Amino acid sequence: MTRRRDVEVDPELAQHEVPILHWFDLDRRRFLKLFGGGLIVCLAAPEVEVLEAQESGRARQARELPKDLAAWLHIDKDGRVTVFTGKVEMGQNIRTSLSQQVAEELRVSVAAIRMVMGDTDLCPWDAGTFGSRTTPTMGPQLRAVAATAREALIDLAAERWKVSRDGLIAENGKIVNAATKQSISYGDLTRGEKLVKTLPADAAAAPVSPASRWKVAGTRVPKVGGRDFVTGAHRYASDMTRPGMLHGKVLRPAAFEAALLSFDGARAGGMPGVKVVRDGNFAGIVAPDLVTAERGLAALEVKWKETPGQPSNQTIFEYLKKNADAGATERSEPRVAGSVEQGMASADMKLSQTYTVEYIAHAPLEPRAAVAEWSGEKVTVWTGTQRPFAVREELATAFRIPSESVRVIVPDTGSAYGGKHTGEAAVEAARLSRAAGKPVKVVWTREEEFTWAYLRPAGVIEVRSGARKDGTLVAWEFHNYNSGSAGIATPYDVANQKIQYHPVKSPLRQGSYRALAATANHFARESHMDELAHEIGMDPLAFRMKNLSDARLKAVFEAAADKFGWAKRKAQPGRGFGIAGGNEKGGYIALCAEVEVEQPSRRVQIRRIAAAFECGAVVNPGGLRNQVEGAIVQGIGGALFEAIRFENGRITNPHFSQYRLPRFPDVPPIDLVILDRKDLPSAGAGEAPIVGIAPAVAGAIFEATGGRVRGLPLGGGPA
Numbered sequence: 001m002t003r004r005r006d007v008e009v010d011p012e013l014a015q016h017e018v019p020i021l022h023w024f025d026l027d028r029r030r031f032l033k034l035f036g037g038g039l040i041v042c043l044a045a046p047e048v049e050v051l052e053a054q055e056s057g058r059a060r061q062a063r064e065l066p067k068d069l070a071a072w073l074h075i076d077k078d079g080r081v082t083v084f085t086g087k088v089e090m091g092q093n094i095r096t097s098l099s100q101q102v103a104e105e106l107r108v109s110v111a112a113i114r115m116v117m118g119d120t121d122l123c124p125w126d127a128g129t130f131g132s133r134t135t136p137t138m139g140p141q142l143r144a145v146a147a148t149a150r151e152a153l154i155d156l157a158a159e160r161w162k163v164s165r166d167g168l169i170a171e172n173g174k175i176v177n178a179a180t181k182q183s184i185s186y187g188d189l190t191r192g193e194k195l196v197k198t199l200p201a202d203a204a205a206a207p208v209s210p211a212s213r214w215k216v217a218g219t220r221v222p223k224v225g226g227r228d229f230v231t232g233a234h235r236y237a238s239d240m241t242r243p244g245m246l247h248g249k250v251l252r253p254a255a256f257e258a259a260l261l262s263f264d265g266a267r268a269g270g271m272p273g274v275k276v277v278r279d280g281n282f283a284g285i286v287a288p289d290l291v292t293a294e295r296g297l298a299a300l301e302v303k304w305k306e307t308p309g310q311p312s313n314q315t316i317f318e319y320l321k322k323n324a325d326a327g328a329t330e331r332s333e334p335r336v337a338g339s340v341e342q343g344m345a346s347a348d349m350k351l352s353q354t355y356t357v358e359y360i361a362h363a364p365l366e367p368r369a370a371v372a373e374w375s376g377e378k379v380t381v382w383t384g385t386q387r388p389f390a391v392r393e394e395l396a397t398a399f400r401i402p403s404e405s406v407r408v409i410v411p412d413t414g415s416a417y418g419g420k421h422t423g424e425a426a427v428e429a430a431r432l433s434r435a436a437g438k439p440v441k442v443v444w445t446r447e448e449e450f451t452w453a454y455l456r457p458a459g460v461i462e463v464r465s466g467a468r469k470d471g472t473l474v475a476w477e478f479h480n481y482n483s484g485s486a487g488i489a490t491p492y493d494v495a496n497q498k499i500q501y502h503p504v505k506s507p508l509r510q511g512s513y514r515a516l517a518a519t520a521n522h523f524a525r526e527s528h529m530d531e532l533a534h535e536i537g538m539d540p541l542a543f544r545m546k547n548l549s550d551a552r553l554k555a556v557f558e559a560a561a562d563k564f565g566w567a568k569r570k571a572q573p574g575r576g577f578g579i580a581g582g583n584e585k586g587g588y589i590a591l592c593a594e595v596e597v598e599q600p601s602r603r604v605q606i607r608r609i610a611a612a613f614e615c616g617a618v619v620n621p622g623g624l625r626n627q628v629e630g631a632i633v634q635g636i637g638g639a640l641f642e643a644i645r646f647e648n649g650r651i652t653n654p655h656f657s658q659y660r661l662p663r664f665p666d667v668p669p670i671d672l673v674i675l676d677r678k679d680l681p682s683a684g685a686g687e688a689p690i691v692g693i694a695p696a697v698a699g700a701i702f703e704a705t706g707g708r709v710r711g712l713p714l715g716g717g718p719a
Helices: 011-016 028-035 094-106 134-161 186-190 226-231 290-299 316-322 340-345 388-399 424-436 446-452 518-536 540-546 551-564 621-640 693-705
Strands: 038-043 049-053 060-064 070-075 081-085 113-117 168-171 174-177 183-185 194-199 246-250 259-264 275-279 282-287 301-305 335-337 349-357 369-375 378-383 406-409 440-443 459-467 473-481 497-502 575-584 587-597 604-614 670-675
Touching (some): 038 134, 038 186, 134 168, 134 186, 174 186, 183 186, 246 424, 275 424, 282 290, 316 459, 340 473, 369 424, 378 388, 378 424, 388 406, 388 424, 424 440, 459 518, 518 575, 518 693, 540 551, 551 587, 551 670, 575 693, 587 693, 604 621, 604 693, 621 693
Parallel strands (some): 038 194, 081 113, 246 440, 378 406, 473 497, 604 670
Antiparallel strands (some): 038 070, 049 060, 168 174, 174 183, 246 282, 275 282, 349 459, 369 378, 575 587, 587 604
């Protein structure tokens, strides 16, 4: 059976895809040289395919994996276990949950595991950390690797003791003979050996433990390296230093689509310690310290020609509707079932509404940052990115050097939320470093992050529907302009439907965001379901359940409603209740919210939330709870406050003082129910939990005020 490494990429990620020109993995000889003896578990790759997402995000092209062996796990003579993965840690605590899964299969403690993550010279190639794919794809991969290592150690012990392997077990970092109680540690078994074990061609064949028998996975464990994060000992990309390092600043245009008319760097270049770098349209400064670099940048004498007539917030939704891509592409082909027109003809109640979402920023705690250092024709870059191998290709392409001459190392990163797929800071630091002949650090300012990083797309969503008097959905038409196709399919049962995503050439740079377009599509769909329920005269939950056959989604709706006390809620002046739910990336969320709308300011205050979440077998209960609650809190910002303001080619709110994010008083008590389905494969939890909060709050606002708000943000009153 052919083993395939599946790379699932959402359509919206396609615009960030960097063509993979070269494949480079650590070969066995070099690995043994670096890590010495011990047991190594590798991936054999003769005549094997990898599925790589292409432009459409659906079309995939078969590629042959490297003939060399890519190592996943190493056990040295002291018994230390080192695991290698191209996934990266951005605050989601995936280092801990992956360590748990390796520890579970290898029968060691989490403390015995050292994860090497996101180092393109040491780790097997990986598409990146996105789409809630780490748990469902990398988790099983590393479990198979660890199980293969465990069985190899048992074989090694059986051979050494000249006994049958049937009576040997692995436990607590040792192989034990159950009959004689003789034991030997993994380190003693591998001492002085150079053993390479090949992962089975079908990784599913590895003897992994079912979730029902987990002892380490599925339990609460302390965050790996947690003390370093709390004490400040951990070093992010923005903390990195190198001997002789200089600081860099990059010249940015005066506005979007501005053209550089003239450039004079003489005054800046005359400043002590300042070097001016010019390379085509790229210009920057290097200096011994950040303050001097900033002064040098300010001393550059430049003139720009700006492009008038660019869209603004006042015109953006009209612009998106008028500029839909008329060309037929795979991404924009409609999903059709039955006949919407026939369904509408049979409907007792018909409804048509338009919903909108603004551009919003990722606003990561750590802006983009990189340190670059050249050694001859090879460059090493330390940077915070979700896709180290894609950034390696960006650098190789930018400098016209082989991929083998680029090493990208990702320190644990201060959040990303889908906003760090690209390597702008890495390329900038490398350009400046090459010109300076020394290591250079580039750290974006908050204003640069807000202005020049890509944004969550704005969108216009038109929904037309029909239902019978008994609450049966009979027609559903859904058109999304620009914000994307993630989560666009309805989970509700409706025989006649047409669902279509319409790509638009955005006036602002846009890209991935936590849950991609699923937040916008769930907001429109769940808000529309509320409106239908109101028109029919049904309870919003009862209406959903009547039209829902997905047992997993029904279960989270029931659990959230029970936790919230939905059936016992009582209307009060100025207070309302809302419910919403959905599924995305294998996770299922339902959420109930109670809000108060203050008068006369109409300020919305969320008073309490109850939510239920299910993503299969739970690997790390504490980490999962943090992920779900964190996504809900982040979603409060997009629901109530967040919106990028722009006009004349400029972002007009590029600072935290102007861009409203959730604050402590904005966050209500959150009662969370986690449904642990040990009978189902584990799915990721980074994205699905965010999709329920906005429509639930929108429904509650209607109940509190009698007025519908169909655009995000819903409005939280004065900052």
